Amino acid sequence: MIEQAQLRIYKFANSKMRNCKMAIGKLFIGRKVRELRQANHATQAQFADKIGISTSYLNQIENNQRPISAAVLLALAEKFGIDIAELSSGQNDRLLSALTEALSDPLFEQYSPSLQELKLVTQNAPGLAHALIDCHQAYRRNSEQLASYDDRFGGAAPNETTSYDEVRDFFHFVDNYIHELDVEAENLAAELKLGEGDNHAALSACLERRYGVRVVRGEAGDEAIRRFDPASRILTISRYAAAPTRDFQLAVQIAQMHAAPKIEQVLKQAGFRTEEAVEICRLGLENYFAGALVLPYRTFHQAARELRHDVELLAARFGASLEQVCHRLSTLQRPGLKGVPIFFARIDRAGNITKRHSAARLQFARFGAACPLWNAHQAFEMPGRIIRQLAETPDGVRYLCVATQVNKGSVGFRASQPSYALALGCEISYADQFVYADGLDLNNRAAYDPIGISCRICERTKCTSRAVPPLKRKLVVDHRLRNAVPYEIE
Structure with missing residues (x-):
C-alpha cells in the first residue's frame, strides 16, 4: 500500500x-x-x-x-x-x-x-512586484483621467486606487479563500443541520432564536431583495426572490450578526486605505460567509468530487443557484483539502468581467475585454445550455472551458433581467474530474481552440479576431495587401 x-x-x-x-x-x-x-x-x-x-x-x-x-x-x-x-x-x-x-x-x-x-x-x-503593479495601475488611471479631462476635475485623485479595485485585488491575492470565515461558517452549518432538511426553515429559526429577528415577505411593490430594520428586528425578503436567492440573503443577515467579530479582524489585517474600501470588502466578506454557510466546505467539496463537478446537479443537491455553485467551486482552496484549481468568471453582454477568480494558471486581464474566441461569449447565443470548449493559451497550457448563460433580477414582464455568462474550467490535466470532459478528444491537438487573455497582451500574430494590436510589437502595413486584419505584426 x-x-x-x-x-x-x-x-x-x-x-x-x-x-x-x-x-x-x-x-x-x-x-x-x-x-x-x-x-x-x-x-x-x-x-x-x-x-x-x-x-x-x-x-x-x-x-x-x-x-x-x-x-x-x-x-x-x-x-x-x-x-x-x-x-x-x-x-x-x-x-x-x-x-x-x-x-x-x-x-x-x-x-x-x-x-x-x-x-x-x-x-x-x-512585495516589490505588488508595488510595481500598484504604481502601474495609478499611472493607467492618471492617463485615462487626463485623456477624458473636460474643463473640470472630479472624482478620485488620479493616482488613487479605486476602492472597488482595491477590494477585488484583496480577494484575488488571498486566493479567494478566507480560512477563518470558512471554518466558522462550516461549524455553524453543522450546528444548524443545513442540508438535512428545509434550509429556509433552519436559517429563519436561527435568526429568530439567536438574534430575535423575524423574517417576513416583502410587499408586492417592494423592489428590495433584502431589508433589515434593526429597531423592529424585522428582516424583509422579496416575495419574488427565487429560493436560492432567498436563502442566501438569510445567510447574509446571519453573517452580519454571527461573524461580525471575525470579519472585523480580517478587515483590520487587510489594511485598506479608505473607509469606502473597508465597507465594500465588508459586504464581500459577508457574502463569502453566506456562501460558505449554505455550501459548507467539506460537504460541498466531497459532493463536487462525487458528481464530477456537474454544476446543475450540485445546484439541485444544495438548493443553490448555478452562480452560487460556480463561485463556491472557485473558493475551494483550504490547505490540505484543496479542490480542483479552477477559473471562474461572470461576464455581461458587453464583455465586461464582473466577477473573476482563477486558481489555475489562466489569469484574466486586468484591463480590456476577454478574448473573443473564448466560449463564454457564445453562451449568450445558446441560453439554457452548457457549452464546452477545449482551448489552448499562447503559453501552451490547455484547458477545459465550460460556459452557460443565466438571467438575474426580478420576475415579471416589465422587470429588468440582466443576462450574464458564467464561465469556469480547469487545466486539461484535471479534466477527467469533470463530467464535461466526457466524449471530448483530449489528446487531439486540433481539437483545441487558440485563445488568449486579451488582445493587448496576446502574442498571436495571425488571429483574425484581433480587436487591437498587441502592445510593444511593431506593426507593418502593406498597402498592396489586405488580409482579415489590416496590418502585420512583426
Missing part, C-alpha cells in the same frame, strides 16, 4: 513538473522551499539531509539557481506532508500574470524582461 501511494505521488509530481515545463519553463520555487525550511526551524544542512540532497543543491534551489526536480518534490511531500500542487502553482502564477501585463505597457518599451527575470522577482521579492 505504501509503495502504491508513493508511486501515485511520484507520478503526480512528474505530471506537475511536465505541466509547468510546458507552460512557463522549469519550476523555480526557492522562496517557498526556504519558507518551509524556516518553518521547521532547520538549517540548510539539516533540511538537505532530511530530503536526501546535498547542502549546495538546496542552497541553489533556495536561490532559484537551479529548478526543483520531481524527486525533490516527492521527498518534500513525503517528509513534510505538503501539497505539491500548492507548491507548484497558485499565488506566484497570479502575481506573475499581473506583473507581465503591467510591464507590457508601452511605458516600459525600452525594457523587455525575460520570463526568468519576472519569475525571480515574483518568487523572491513579491
